[in-house]
Amino acid sequence: MPLKGDQTRTKILDIAKSLVMxxxxxxxxxxxxxxxxxxxxxxxFHHFKGKAELAKELVERxxxxxxxxxEATVAEAxxxxxxxxxQMILFLGKFEEYISNSEDPSPGCMYAVYxxxxxxxxxxxxxFVADTLRRWTSIYVRKYQQVIDHYPPKIPVSANELAxxxxxxxxxxxxxQRAYGDVRVTKRQSLQLRNYLFLLFGEPxxxxx
Numbered sequence: 501m502p503l504k505g506d507q508t509r510t511k512i513l514d515i516a517k518s519l520v521m522x523x524x525x526x527x528x529x530x531x532x533x534x535x536x537x538x539x540x541x542x543x544x545f546h547h548f549k550g551k552a553e554l555a556k557e558l559v560e561r562x563x564x565x566x567x568x569x570x571e572a573t574v575a576e577a578x579x580x581x582x583x584x585x586x587q588m589i590l591f592l593g594k595f596e597e598y599i600s601n602s603e604d605p606s607p608g609c610m611y612a613v614y615x616x617x618x619x620x621x622x623x624x625x626x627x628f629v630a631d632t633l634r635r636w637t638s639i640y641v642r643k644y645q646q647v648i649d650h651y652p653p654k655i656p657v658s659a660n661e662l663a664x665x666x667x668x669x670x671x672x673x674x675x676x677q678r679a680y681g682d683v684r685v686t687k688r689q690s691l692q693l694r695n696y697l698f699l700l701f702g703e704p705x706x707x708x709x
Contacts, residue, residue: 509547511537516558521610521678525555525617555614556625562610563632569598570639583706584646585697591643592694595670596687609674637663651701669693 515536519528530551534544548554577590611629618626640663648659673686 508539508543512539512544512547512554513558513561516554517562517610520558520613524613525551526620552622552625555621556628559610559614559625559629559632563628567632567635570636573598574639574643581706583704584643584650585701586704586706588643588647588697589694589704592690596690599673599690600683600687609671609678612671612675633667637667640666647697647701653700654702655700657700666693 512533516528516533519532519536523532530541530544533554534541537544548557573591573594574587576594577587580590581587611633614621614625614629618629637660641659644662645659648657669689669692670686673689677683677685
C-alpha cells in the first residue's frame with residue numbers, strides 16, 4: 501500500500517495536471533492547486549519546493565506514462581504478427597481505441613501546453629519535452645524503417661519523415677479536439693494516416709494471428 505505522503509503527492513500532481521490542461525501553466529497558481537486538493541500551502545511545500553519543481557515532475561511523470569503506453573502498444577502489435585506493415589496498422593488501431601476512450605471528454609496534450617509556455621520553464625524542462633518527442637519519434641522511425649525494408653513505398657519517403665508525420669498528426673489532433681471538445685478528432689486523423697499507409701505501401705501480405 502502506498503504511504504500517505506505518496507498519496508498526497510500523487511493527489512497534488514493529478515490535480516495540477518487537470519488544472520494545467522484547463523488553464524495553462526501560467527494560469528494555474530499554487531493557491532488554485534491547494535484549494536482544489538483541500539490542502540494547506542505548507543502541505544504543498546512539504547512535497548514541492550515551488551511551481552518549477554512541480555512543473556518538472558509533472559511533465560516527467562506524464563512522459564513516463566506515455567512512453568510506457570506507446571511501448572506496450574507496439575509490443576502488443578508485434579506479438580500479433582511478424583508483418584511490419586500489419587504491425588503498424590494494428591498499432592494505430594490500438595492507439596485510436598485508447599485515445600477515443602479517454603476519461604477526459606476533450607483531452608489535450610501537456611507537451612503542447614509546455615511548448616506554448618516554454619519561457620516559464622528552465623531550459624532543462626524545455627529540453628526534456630523535446631527529448632520526449634524525439635523518443636516518441638525514434639520508436640516510429642524504427643517501425644517505419646521495418647515497413648520500408650519489406651514494402652518499397654510507391655513514392656520516395658523516409659522512415660524519419662513518416663515518423664514526424666505521425667507525431668504531427670497525433671499532436672495536432674490533440675490540440676484540435678481540445679479546441680472543439682471532440683474526442684474523435686485524433687482518431688479520425690489516425691484513420692486517415694492508416695489509409696495513407698495503404699496507398700503508400702499497398703495491403704499487408706500477412707494478417708494478425
